[in-house]
Amino acid sequence: MLWNKSLQQKAFKDKVEITKNEIILEPDEFQIDGDLLKLSGFWIEGNQKIQAYYNIGTKNEKKHLSKIDTIKTLVVTANVEQILPPTNENQFDYRTFMRGKKIVNTAQISKLEVGDEAPHQGAIADLIAATHGLRKRILNYFAALPAPLNGYSQILLLGYYSQNFSTQLEQINKLGLLHLFSLSGMHIFYILSAIRFVLGYMHITRETCEDLILIILPFYAILGGLSSSLIRAVMMSWLMILSSKFFDNGLDGVEAEAVVLLLNLLYSPELVHSMGAQLSYLLTFVLMMSKKMNVWQLGLKMNGYSVPLILWHTFRWNMLTTVTSILIIPVFEWIIIPSVLLGVLFPQLSFLCNEILFWIAKGIEVTAKLPSNIVFGKPPLAIVIFWLGLMFALEVVKSKKKIYFWKFVSYLLVGIMIKMPLHDEIVFLDIGQGDCTLIRRRFNREITLIDTGGKISFQNKQWQKRHSKENGETVVANYLLSKGVSKVNWLFLTHQDTDHVGNFPVISRLVKIEKILVPSGMEKTASFERRLLLSANKKQDVVPISTEKVE
Known part of the structure; x- marks a missing residue:
């Protein structure tokens, strides 16, 4: 498609550093989440709309940025690269979502200066x-x-x-x-x-x-x-x-x-x-x-x-x-x-x-x-189209009993097909930082998750705390739900580093976890107890395992 080709031509194949470039920012096109500024604006030098992120340095800077209520010119130094496709099955496709807004590149801003109001571009543009x-x-x-x-x-x-x-x-x-x-x-x-x-x-x-x-x-x-x-x-x-x-x-x-x-x-x-x-x-x-x-x-x-x-x-x-x-x-x-x-x-x-x-x-x-x-899990696209076709068929056919029968049977069969896979499965989920491995026995007889991944954060002040979704929800829980998995039988947490256990609380709130296996002593640490309080699990769900060396 010509539209797709022209848009893709604007995407950067490799990361590019830009210095003192200008981005036109509308006052309602940005959000501040803790110490993270997220914005979409028009990048003048690149002649395109771009999605950008900036780590706010101080509380005063955050207060200053939050007061922007007129169109501004931002002078930025940043690394620009194309928005990448999802790396896990059934993960949210952020690239396609942003392409719907005609955005193909993202910028990680390292230096940002808020300039004066953007120049006038005509009566209609000024009114907008x-x-x-x-x-x-x-x-x-x-x-x-x-x-x-x-x-x-x-x-x-x-x-x-x-x-x-x-x-x-x-x-x-x-x-x-x-x-x-x-x-x-x-x-x-x-x-x-x-x-x-x-x-x-x-x-x-x-x-x-x-x-x-x-x-x-x-x-x-x-x-x-x-x-x-x-x-x-x-x-x-x-x-x-x-x-x-x-x-x-x-x-x-x-x-x-x-x-x-x-x-x-x-x-x-x-x-x-x-x-x-x-x-x-x-x-x-x-x-x-x-x-x-x-x-x-x-x-x-x-x-x-x-x-x-x-x-x-x-x-x-x-x-x-x-x-x-x-x-x-x-x-x-x-x-x-x-x-x-x-x-x-x-x-x-x-x-x-x-x-x-x-x-x-x-x-x-x-x-x-x-x-x-x-x-339920994620049905095949052909089945989704079939179900919609059955609904349209109800509008025109006189004998509706057969349509209702096929709807019931198809939903039942597809649900069984998703929830009862015929083969064992081992999946290494790409969660960026850390490890997360899923083991599924056929017919979903046993679901085992080894570690959960998690992002290490050094934030320690209230104004810096972010509320964005964790990849434990967008990647791990999302994959489990797409496969019709609502319960994990065994969760093995190998050690207490955040990049291995950080996503545990959010996953437990979306998918039931029956038993949590941890190295003996880890269940008594303050960091694990804090995560357990944030989760949907209780102390009795935790099983400590001795790690003594056997001679």
Whole structure:
């Protein structure tokens, strides 16, 4: 493909050092996690967008960087190299994810200076930059609100995933409700309805109202963070309004979605690889084709379409997803969204609105802890397409019993195939620093993990602590779950160095560990006891083994 070739030509085959190069940074395109600055900006000398990282040196420097709320020019010295593909099976493909954003290179910055505001590039570019600055200031205002109102307002109104809201997001995701709480197409319906109501109350004509909406929508897409689902919703609404001005009937929803999908594929084909984009387009189509169904029928149908994609990407499914997604919709429409809007617009009501959201979050937390999560494993892509085909077949065939039969049988057989491999397996996982070896007996009769890997960290101050995911979750646990493994029978920890045991706590919270075998005496060390407290295991799960030399 020409698009793929032109993008790949920008990738650096070897690591290159750059000195005093300039990166244009939008104020809402960076995050600070402990002492790590993560940003995406336009690299002027390289004539491309780039993902960059910088280790912050001091607490004052962190405070200075966090206050950036206008477009800036960063002067950097860095090592630039292409984003590498994953090195483990079923590991998250960060390279493909970033290619969806048209980024192929990453920069590790060693020196950074924040220059003046970026030069003006025309009226439209300045307006877009001002919109990014407005988004940053609104995010800062939301962040100062009490929790959990701050996290809900950021994700629902601006599509921003706060690190302080990560625990709630994990619970929401565990119940399969993340598509509701992320900034998606359904929010556009509320926004357009609110705009039309306000303008109608001001006695502005319908034609003028529609013209204003055509102007407002693109800038709201920037305010919302330009997520794939938001872009789809904004472009669909924009095309439907615009086409109605030139044609009697204009484009309907299905036609508008088809046009938007084609435009997205032309602009960035890699976007279709993300679960968010796939669910956004698919479920929107299902909604538009199922207007006569009641809430329960629609909920079951949407879950039937979404389960294959969820299993393909996350390897798990929650048995409560269907019920909770149906029950949460009226709560979402009539309680959560109004509470968020009232809480951010009227400070005097923020305490009351926050209390309402707090108890809703508690309900989600309790529900997420119920033992309803099924580790299925990753089905083959051909099977995923087959399952989706069966769902489409239900739309047209009269005799649906055979379709339901084949759905049940295929899910059962694929689940057995994943969970009961016919051969023994030894896997050496690439976890960067340290060792991690998996031994699986055929039919998953016994699962043994030797060491877990882990990254050595010398951080000892509160402002330096990071909250990013560990490779114990993104690599080790991810591989186990993709193979349908929900329980490890034996975990051997050979010694207490961090690069061998550091990932143990996070793995134990995602995959059950029956017995932990350690060298005698290691179970009494302070470092191991701290890790045990952070894990899902207890002291009685630890088995010390004597390592005395035998003569």
